[in-house]
Amino acid sequence: MTDHHDTAVRPSTLAWVRGHLAAGERIVRTEALHGGISAEVRRLTIATAGGGTRDLVLRTFAGRERAPEWLVREAAALTLLAGTGVPAPRLVAVDPAAAHCEHPSLLMTHLPGRTALDDEGLEARVPLLARQLVAIHALRPAERPVAYETSTTAETVVVPDGADRAAWAAAIDVIREPPPPGEGRFLHRDFQPGNVLFDATPGGPGPVRITGVVDWAQPSWGPADLDVAHCAANLALLHGPEWGLRFAGAYEEAGGTPAAERSARRYWLVRDALSFSEEVEVVSEPWRQAGRTELTTRAVEGRLDAYVVALMGAFG
Incomplete structure (x- = not known):
């Protein structure tokens, strides 16, 4: 097999990865994976001593x-999730301070499946997303992660050109x-x-199922509505506003526990939607x-x- 290395993976990082392989294994290919915003993500194909191959994933923050x-x-989250039914990668190694790599890096196992961002098959995927999020929220770690953070404020919201000014003014007042x-x-x-993997192609044989949830860089402790609102906003921008509202309902139908007060649910849904106004280009490029x-x-x-x-x- 011919070695094929992505030149963006620096020599020190490759050497660090090699130090975490089993005897007789070697890296034979690296491939950039698209879709990430904050980190560079690559799949590494490893030739095993027995003549087969396996894949690892390298996340690098520069x-x-x-x-x-x-x-x-993320390393703490992956360690926690290894003992649960949530399908997450397994941690292999982490170098958060870049003591061995050129940049802070994390090495983990590769999960099967692919992201599904097309409209086709969405009707079947939304309930699966909702049930998966309910399962994540049901986890009760012995040590809680840090408290949630939010950054959007009424002053930082960017109202799009041609937007419904009255609706946006009312939304800004909410937050x-x-x-x-x-x-x-x-x-x-x-x-x-974008952070959930599915195992079936739209319209293919057999039921669709989730095979993985990735990107655990910011696990937090806080109201379930934060995660619900974030997924809802992504669905609204990817597929149309009605899907954001439908996901909020699907989460509750799946056994999730959003805030009892409608005003609280509105607060988080509105706040997350407005947060996208500050980074539409960054979010939509992947x-x-x-x-x-x-x-x-x-x-x-326009969808926002x-x-x-x-x-x-x-x-309202």
Whole structure:
């Protein structure tokens, strides 16, 4: 087999990976995986001593001030998840301070499946996403992760050109209020279709099932509505505003426990939707790389506006 290395993987990092392989194993191929925003992700094909191959995944953070913290948190999350039914990668090694690699890095097992971002098959995937999120929120770790963080404020929201100004003004007023109290849950904090793997192609034989949940860099403790709102907003921008509202309902139908007060549910749904206004280009670029070329920045801004209007209509 011919070695084929991605030149973006630096020599020190490759040497570090080799130090965590079994005797007789070697790296024969590296392949960049698209879809990540904060980290570079690559699949490493490993030739085994017995003549077969296996895959690992390398996550590398370059130029990210909080990378060491995120990798420590991800390593802890993967360790926790190894003893649960949540399908997550298994931790192989982590170098959060870049003591051995050029940049902070984490090595983990590769999971089967693929992300599914197309409209086809969405009806079947949404209940699966909801049930998977309920299972994540049911975890009760002996040591809780750090408390959740939010960054969007009424002052940082960017109202898109041509947006419904009245609806956005009302939405911004919602997040001027302090966060509502709520029971804490174990949160993924970036649970959305781009971080979930499925095992079947749309329209293929057999039922669709989830084979993995990835990107555990920011596990947190906080209200379940944060994760619900984030997945809902992603679905709204990927597939249309109605899917954001449908996911919130699907989560409850799957046995999830959102806030009892409608005003609290509205707060988190609105807050997460508004957070996208600050990074539409950053969020939509991986979707275009994955084949959703119609999701231009302007198109996503239009969906975001429609979603904010829908939220204010549903919960106003």
